[in-house]
Amino acid sequence: MKNIIRHRDSAYLAMVAPSAILLVIITIIPILATFYISLHFFNPTSTRQFGWVGWENYGYLLEDSRYLNSLRVMLWLIVIPVALQITLGMALAIALKEKLAGTSWMRVLFLLPAVIPPAVSGLVWKLFIVPGAGGVTYMGSLLGIDLQLDLLSSPNSALFVIIVCSTWVGTPFVALLFLSSLETISKDLYEAAHLDGAGWLQSHWSISIPIMRPVIMTVMVFRILEALAIFPIIFILTGGGPAGSTEPVNYYAYVSGFQYLKIDYAATIIVSFFVILMVFCAPFLIRIARAAR
């Protein structure tokens, strides 16, 4: 019997093998290569030859205030948008679940930000806040206020715009995910809570949220990963500025590598980024993979 299972698994393993081999070549090798480059000097604009420098680049990293700032920006751009997406998403899912008259089209509409090209999302918001010509000025004029602020010109408001845009992109899809999980919870539980005198919001608080905790955790991990990867929105809206206020770690890596052509330093930043990513997310991802089967 054991032999049969083993034999069958080997047939399946053969089906997995091409993808597995391809993925090793196109993912593991590049990551190792990045680490290798980070230990060398490599700048195509310099006359100095490609050569071994050991941990030198990592030493620069720790003294680089721009890098330390980019870590802080990254943290802001993860914590606030993800927290907003989860709380707003949950509130919307609870509201949508009731299937109130005239709300079914919202479920379709909510897919929109999730599938719009991120570059277009950036453009949509850039246009919306153009001082004098954007939707913000228009909405202000409806209320009789002359709103002509250039939100992208000061550090705090620029960061605020990025946070709004990234929350706008993520929230509706989170709401739909929560909704699909919310709809699988048995009605009986709510009936029982109702008999015990619990109100509507109270029963969601004491039934829905505890039951959905694993789903909330999983969605959160994926949203954090999404927030880590934020790039097009920043590229289009602010280019990391003003004064680095909207420049998270991966954006700084891009600037170092592709604007300053410090390829070795970009590789160093990316290795640090990858380590942060793995330390914080890998345990969760492995748990998700294990639970999925």
Add this chain to the structure above:
Amino acid sequence: MKLSPSEKLLCYIVMVAFTIILIAPIAWLLSSSFKDQLGIFQSPPVLVTANPTLDNFKEVLGDKQFIAAFWNSMIIGVSTVIITMLFATPAAYGLSRMRSKAKVGLLSWVLLVRAAPGMVYIVPYFIAFNQIGLMDTKSGLVLINSVFTIPLAIWIMIAFFDAVPKEVEEAAHVDGATRIQTLLRVALPMAAPGVASTAILVFIFSWNEFLFALTMTRIDARTAAIAILDYMAFEGTAWGKVAAAGILILLPVLIFSIFIRKYLVQSAAGAVKE
């Protein structure tokens, strides 16, 4: 559970408020695409311009570079779908049916690869592409897109193959079908809607990809999402054209996602179930 009127009102307020925030920027994009430069900078701005014009769309559709980029996006998208499905379909089926301990390891790895942001791979790809002449080629972008879409497609399709009853496959196997034949003739037709929606999702991913399209192309292989940046030149942004081009780029994914809306959430939810 029955809601009281005030609770219903609360639901409506939450939904309507958010829906306005959701629609407003897109409505503004749509409205701007029909405005001429004067209409855009009219003070105070208006949502519906007095002189709507199709000039922005005409100019964008007449722009050879933009159209070329649009076709590049199409070709790259379709090629990415073909490559991805060829690799991911058997892999997803194999992982779905596998019982050994290697499975959890493989699944974790698939998920980790899927999770890593593109920036993680960019430096070696940039160097390698320069060396082997893949820079600014469509095949180069297809290869890079596949890095992300193969794990994505595997992960999503496992759930669809899991849903195919094993008894049917056993019957086919007793009749002498090999594992590959079982996949092609039994499992694949039964999982077809899920597989098709995964293919569409892969297309959307490729269509929306920005970072590598930005760094690995110059002229020949530029995609639509990059070509739109031309309208944001130093002399000032031609917002009318940006808006029209934005609408045109948005349309294909919008149409596709309406087709697969049932599966979009389901497939994503498949990835989050625990």
